[in-house]
Each structure stands twice: as C-alpha cells, then as structure tokens.
Amino acid sequence: MAKALLAVVSLLILGNACVVHAAFPPSLIVDMVKIVLDNYCSPEKLAGLKEAIAAAGGNTEILKIPDGESLSRVLSAGLQTTIGDPRLSLSYEPAFVPAAAPPMPALPPQQLAAMLQNAIKLDILEGDIGYLRIDHILGEAVADKIGPLLVDMVWNKVLPTSALIFDLRHTGSGDMTGLSYIVSYFTGGESVIHIDSVYDRPSNRTTKLMSMPTLLGQRYGTSKPLVVLTSKNTRGVAEDVAYCLQNLKRATVVGEKTAGGSVKVDQFKVGDSDFYISLPTAKSINPITGSSWEQTGVTPDVKVKAEDALATAIKIVQLRAQVPAIVEGSAALVADNYAFKEKAAGIAAKLKGLLQNGDYAMLVSKSDLEEKLTADLKTLSGDKNLKTTADTPGPPPVNFTPEMFIELIKVSFQTDVFENNIGYLRFDMFGDFEEVKAIAQIVVEHVWNKVVNTKAMIVDLRNNLGGPTTSIAGFCSYFFDADKQIVLDKLTDRQSGTSTELKTLPELTGPRFGSKKSLIILTSGATAGAAEEFVFIMKRLGRAMIVGETTFGGSHPPKTFRVGESDVFLQIPTIHSDDSMAPSWENSGVAPHIPVAAAAALETAKGIFNKHLAAKK
Incomplete structure (x- = not known):
C-alpha cells in the first residue's frame, strides 16, 4: 500500500515543473496518515498503510510542491487511489474557521410554520396519492422542538392518503438521528425492528438503530404503497432512509442510483499545519443485507431518469390500486x-x-x-396451461379459391412412401372440423390417397402444436373400421356442466386405413393440445405404437377471459378428457411406448416396421 501511495504521488509530481525547496514540514504526511489510521471508518482497508508513514515521511520531494492547494490535491489523489475511497480529501485552509451548527432559534409559531412550508413540500395528487418532498433530514433535537407542528401541518395531511410518494431526489443533508423517526412511521408498532447499525471508528463502538415504539401522531402503517424517489444527488442520511425502507420491503425505490455518500464525515487539522483532512469516520451496516449503501449508492428498484421518477411512481401506485x-x-x-x-x-x-x-x-x-x-x-x-395471456385478435378470414386451398394443403401436409410400402404423413396443426369438412375432398385427393393404401403408416406429430379438437373424431375414424362405432373419449365441459362422448364417424370422405394395418405415431416434447388428445386416444385404445418423447402436457384449447374491467386476460382450460380409463394427458403429457429422442424417432419407427414386414415375407 505504501508503494501505491508513493507511486501515485510521484507520478503527479513529475508533471509539476515548479520543483523548489521544501515548503512544508516533513511531518505533514506522517501526521496525515496517522489521522487516517486512527479514524477511517473501515480499518480493514488500511492494511499496509502503517508502512507508508516511514516511507512517505522520507519522501521530501513531495514537499517541494510550492503551494498548499496543489499539494493538497496531490495528497488527496494519492489517498483516494491507495484506499479506494473518493470520500477522503485534504484541503489547505490558512484562514480556517471551525463551522458550528447554529442553535435553532426560539421562533414564534407563525415563523416556524412559514419555515416548514418552505422546507417541506406537500401535495395531494389525483387518486388520493400523497406527495412529500424533504430536502433535509431533521434530527432528533429539532424534531423534539417542532414535532407537534410537523404533525399538525404535514403528517396529519399525509395520513389519510391511500399511497405516498416520498421525494428524496434533492436531499443532500441531514442528521443521522432522524433515520429512526422517519422509518418508524412506515413500520408497525407491535414490535421494535432493527433498522440499521452504525459503526463509529474513533470510539470503536457500534450503535444499533431501532424503530421507535411510540411516536408523535399515527403511523402510516405497513400496507399502503410507499414509493421513494432518488437521484444522483440523494446523499448521506437520505440514502440510508431509502436503503432501509427498500430492504425492509416497505418501499419501492424509483429514480437514479444515489451518490454513495457517508453517514458521517469529520474534518481533522493535520498537526500544526494549515492542512485539514476530511474522511468518513462512521459507516452504516444494514442488518438485512450485511452491507452498506456507502460509496456504491442505493440502486433503485426501478431505474429511470430523476426527472421521470415522479411520473413513474404515480403509474406504480395506480397499478397497485x-x-x-x-x-x-x-x-x-x-x-x-x-x-x-x-x-x-x-x-x-x-x-x-x-x-x-x-x-x-x-x-x-x-x-x-x-x-x-x-x-x-x-x-x-x-x-402449465392456466396463465395470463395477451388478448390477441385472430387473423381476419381469407376467401380461398380452390387453387389456393390446394397450394395451402401441399404446404401443410408432407407425405412419402418408404421402403416396404410404409406410408409417412406429417402435419403440424389440427384444423377446425367445419373448415376441414369443406375441403375434405381436396385433402383426400392431394394427401390421403398417397398413403392410405400402404402396408403400414407413420404419422409424424413431432412438430404438431395442436389447434382445435373438433376434427379429432374424424381423423381417428380413418384408423378404425366402419362396422362398429367406438367411443374415443369423454369430454367434460365445466362451463355448461355437460359431458359429451367423442365417437368414430360412420361416414367419411375417402377410404379408411382401417384397424388391421400397423400404425406408429411419432411424438416430441413439442407435441401439444389436440395432437396430444389424438395420441392419448390411439394409445389408450391400443390402436397405435407411440415412438419418441413424452408430449408437452397441454390442454384442450383454452378460452380467454378478461379480468374485470382491466386489461389483464387469463387463459383457462374449460374442457378436460375422461381419465377414468387411463392417466390424463392434460398437464402431464402422453408417455411413448418406445422412448427415444425426437430426432431419432423416425428412423426408429422405420426400423421397427422394416423388421416387422420383413418377418412376414
């Protein structure tokens, strides 16, 4: 650390062309470092600084800087870089006069009221939202003197509001003793809460700051929304207020990251010189986080520019209402x-x-x-199907010509005939029954007739995301015989309170594949909704072998409901399949007979059929 300090100082001196005889006593740096060692709030960051006393004391080149202001800047930069804390600074003040806080004068009530009106801005915004701006945090002594007036003029007007926006964007000063007062008004009074701990280095003592069991006036409570506004100018005790309320989960902080100041900065005279060093002598340690806002600042929950913070806070409060x-x-x-x-x-x-x-x-x-x-x-x-959703309107209807339907069908369906006369059919979405019925003949001519006469068939639903379930009965029917009607599923409709049996259709457009020839259905984790119900039915009835992955675990097409008069919408499944004969596919999916990765499912199915058909030859 000594080397770091000297290195920074030396680099700065090299840029100074006015090197003359030493103008300041050699003890200056030693005295300065001793003050830091004895008073800096984080002694753990000072490891090695003791060595700097002797080394720096012998570095007389530093003291050849001709004027005190230049030397103070050089030494300040060296300290800040060495310790990693910009809050340390050295000043040269030959005409220094100690600052003393003036005692609060005994003012008549009228003048006190006028002073408070200038220092505190209070407003009641639309929607019964309170707005309170304080640019200086009052301490215990002042609060004791003007507390009743504060309660009467300010607090009693805040209390009835439904929410409060507490503006600390311009608060750069304050008394640490005011922290407990402010935070306590926003906590419950049933028990005392540990708000903060402050470690004071000179006394080597840690003070726990607790919420106050009794207060002047009523508490704002713990349930009404509280938003704290911050900016890069929010500093010191105001930062502590924001940080404590944030970590108690009592307030939402909106605005900019705060300055990263200190709870206490003291100034010390360096030996018998005219130099004065300012440094943080105390630090805040939050009992919830175990860390501090000092140096790093308070990070807002919602980051916006300071000038936009109030409008953002109002929107948050309106939402919470x-x-x-x-x-x-x-x-x-x-x-x-x-x-x-x-x-x-x-x-x-x-x-x-x-x-x-x-x-x-x-x-x-x-x-x-x-x-x-x-x-x-x-x-x-x-x-996983019960959730919020966007109220997205469906696409407008399109008047398709027969030629357009044919092209659409060619794109929507894929067919092939593999070795050993194995049919392959892939489609990635189920359609509505009435729409499919209108084009059934076109589908049969351009799709179904290509695969219906094969010895076995692979139906590929690995990329089928579902769609309406109204065409499920019709599609299933092609894989059963016409001489017997089969109950495929039983659907319970919660809204109507009715149950409906889903049965095979006695009449179909085009020929059936029938119930005798072998069928394999390919699935993946993306297979959902109507596709899953088809897989569920065919597996439960023993009509197909399922190869691939467990399906998504979707639902019958859910309905969209608007929540009251809000712009929030819910997607709610309202119909479910009968699970009395087999485990339900809804929520859990359909497990395959032969589990393999989706990418390998087609080759697996072809291998099964080739082996089976070869054995028949």
Missing part, C-alpha cells in the same frame, strides 16, 4: 371456469391468500403482475 381487484377477479374466474372443478376452488382460495399475505404488494408494472400471476397459477394448479 388495481392489483387486489385483478387478483380476486382472477381467482373468481378460475373458481367458476377451470376445467377441473375439484381443484378450482382450492386454487382460487390459495391465490387470494397470497394477496392477503402481501405477496402482490411490491409489483411495479403490468408485466410484473402478469408474470407473477402466471407463476402462482401454475404453481397452485400444477397446470
């Missing part, structure tokens, strides 16, 4: 519409419990609300 109704409305929608009725009421009750426990109290944006609501709904239900 809507949150209870949105969460309760979401719970009601789930309770009334979720497909699995036996689970719905419990999910709704637990969601409202999270709201009551304050889990939604610190949200700062609509996206935060949607993200949390989705996470909670998925966790409480175990259903």
Whole structure:
C-alpha cells in the first residue's frame, strides 16, 4: 500500500515543473496518515498503510510542491487511489474557521410554520396519492422542538392518503438521528425492528438503530404503497432512509442510483499545519443485507431518469390500486371456469391468500403482475396451461379459391412412401372440423390417397402444436373400421356442466386405413393440445405404437377471459378428457411406448416396421 501511495504521488509530481525547496514540514504526511489510521471508518482497508508513514515521511520531494492547494490535491489523489475511497480529501485552509451548527432559534409559531412550508413540500395528487418532498433530514433535537407542528401541518395531511410518494431526489443533508423517526412511521408498532447499525471508528463502538415504539401522531402503517424517489444527488442520511425502507420491503425505490455518500464525515487539522483532512469516520451496516449503501449508492428498484421518477411512481401506485381487484377477479374466474372443478376452488382460495399475505404488494408494472400471476397459477394448479395471456385478435378470414386451398394443403401436409410400402404423413396443426369438412375432398385427393393404401403408416406429430379438437373424431375414424362405432373419449365441459362422448364417424370422405394395418405415431416434447388428445386416444385404445418423447402436457384449447374491467386476460382450460380409463394427458403429457429422442424417432419407427414386414415375407 505504501508503494501505491508513493507511486501515485510521484507520478503527479513529475508533471509539476515548479520543483523548489521544501515548503512544508516533513511531518505533514506522517501526521496525515496517522489521522487516517486512527479514524477511517473501515480499518480493514488500511492494511499496509502503517508502512507508508516511514516511507512517505522520507519522501521530501513531495514537499517541494510550492503551494498548499496543489499539494493538497496531490495528497488527496494519492489517498483516494491507495484506499479506494473518493470520500477522503485534504484541503489547505490558512484562514480556517471551525463551522458550528447554529442553535435553532426560539421562533414564534407563525415563523416556524412559514419555515416548514418552505422546507417541506406537500401535495395531494389525483387518486388520493400523497406527495412529500424533504430536502433535509431533521434530527432528533429539532424534531423534539417542532414535532407537534410537523404533525399538525404535514403528517396529519399525509395520513389519510391511500399511497405516498416520498421525494428524496434533492436531499443532500441531514442528521443521522432522524433515520429512526422517519422509518418508524412506515413500520408497525407491535414490535421494535432493527433498522440499521452504525459503526463509529474513533470510539470503536457500534450503535444499533431501532424503530421507535411510540411516536408523535399515527403511523402510516405497513400496507399502503410507499414509493421513494432518488437521484444522483440523494446523499448521506437520505440514502440510508431509502436503503432501509427498500430492504425492509416497505418501499419501492424509483429514480437514479444515489451518490454513495457517508453517514458521517469529520474534518481533522493535520498537526500544526494549515492542512485539514476530511474522511468518513462512521459507516452504516444494514442488518438485512450485511452491507452498506456507502460509496456504491442505493440502486433503485426501478431505474429511470430523476426527472421521470415522479411520473413513474404515480403509474406504480395506480397499478397497485388495481392489483387486489385483478387478483380476486382472477381467482373468481378460475373458481367458476377451470376445467377441473375439484381443484378450482382450492386454487382460487390459495391465490387470494397470497394477496392477503402481501405477496402482490411490491409489483411495479403490468408485466410484473402478469408474470407473477402466471407463476402462482401454475404453481397452485400444477397446470402449465392456466396463465395470463395477451388478448390477441385472430387473423381476419381469407376467401380461398380452390387453387389456393390446394397450394395451402401441399404446404401443410408432407407425405412419402418408404421402403416396404410404409406410408409417412406429417402435419403440424389440427384444423377446425367445419373448415376441414369443406375441403375434405381436396385433402383426400392431394394427401390421403398417397398413403392410405400402404402396408403400414407413420404419422409424424413431432412438430404438431395442436389447434382445435373438433376434427379429432374424424381423423381417428380413418384408423378404425366402419362396422362398429367406438367411443374415443369423454369430454367434460365445466362451463355448461355437460359431458359429451367423442365417437368414430360412420361416414367419411375417402377410404379408411382401417384397424388391421400397423400404425406408429411419432411424438416430441413439442407435441401439444389436440395432437396430444389424438395420441392419448390411439394409445389408450391400443390402436397405435407411440415412438419418441413424452408430449408437452397441454390442454384442450383454452378460452380467454378478461379480468374485470382491466386489461389483464387469463387463459383457462374449460374442457378436460375422461381419465377414468387411463392417466390424463392434460398437464402431464402422453408417455411413448418406445422412448427415444425426437430426432431419432423416425428412423426408429422405420426400423421397427422394416423388421416387422420383413418377418412376414
């Protein structure tokens, strides 16, 4: 450390062309370093500085700098670089007069009221939002004198508000004894809370700052929204206020990163010279984080320019005013519409419990609300399909010509016939029954007829993301015979309270593949929704071998519900398949008979069929 200090000083001196006889006593640097060693707030950062006393004392070249101001700048830079703390500084002040805080004069009530009105800005914004700006943190002594007036003129006007914006963007000074006062008004009075610890280096003593059990006036409490505004000019005790309230999870900090000042900076005369050194002699240690805001500053929860902080805070408060109704409305929608009725009421009750426990109290944006609501709904239900969603309108209808339909079908379906007359059919989305019915003949001519007469078939659903389930019965029917109607699935509709049997169709467009020829269905983790129900049915009925990966675990096409009058929307599955005969595919997916990586599924299926068909020859 001594070398670092001397190196910085030497480099600065080399740039100074005015090297003359020593103008200052050799003891100057030794005395300065001793003050740092005895008083600097973080002694652990001073390891090795003791060696600098002797080394620096013998470096008389430093003292040849001709004027005190230049020397103080050189030595300040050396100290700041060596210790890594820009708060240390040396000044040259031949005409130094000790500063003393003037005692507060005994002013008449009218003058005190006028003084407070100038020092504190209070406003009630639209929506019953309180706005309080304080540019200096008052200490205990002043608060004791003017406390009743403060309560009457300021605090009693703040108390009825539904939320408070506390503006510390211009607060650069204050008394540390005011910390407990301010923080206590925003905590509960049931128990005393450890707010902060301050270590004082000269006395080697740590003081715990606790919340106050009794206060003048009422507390603002712990439930109403509190937003603290900060800027790069927020300094000292104001930083501590913001940091404590932030880490107590009582306030959301909005604005810029703060200055990174200190709870206490003292000035010392260096020996018998006219030099004075300023350095932090105390430091804050937060009991929750175990660290401090000093030097690094307080990082806001929401970073915006200082001039935009108030508008941002107002938006946050307005959002939080809507949150209870949105969460309760979401719970009601789930309770009334979720497909699995036996689970719905419990999910709704637990969601409202999270709201009551304050889990939604610190949200700062609509996206935060949607993200949390989705996470909670998925966790409480175990259903990845129950979540928030965007209310995106569907594409406008397109009037297709027959030629356009043919081109669309060619793109939507892939067919092939492999060795040993093995048919291959791939499509990546199920269509609505009425739409498919209208073009069924075109699909048969351009797709189905290419594979229907093969000895075996591979249906590739590895990339099928689902779609409407209305065409499931029709598609399944092609793989069964016409002489017997089969119940494929039983669907329960929560909203109507009805159950419907899904059966094979007696009449189809085009020929059937039938129930005798072998069928393999390929799946992946992306296979979802309607594709999963098809796989579920064919596996449960023993009609197909499933090769690949367990499917996504989706649901029947969910419905979108608007939550009250808000712009938040929920996606809720309202229909579920009968799971009395086999484990449900919804939420958990369909497990394959032969699990292989999706990329290897097609070759695996071809190998199975080639071996099987070769054995028949």
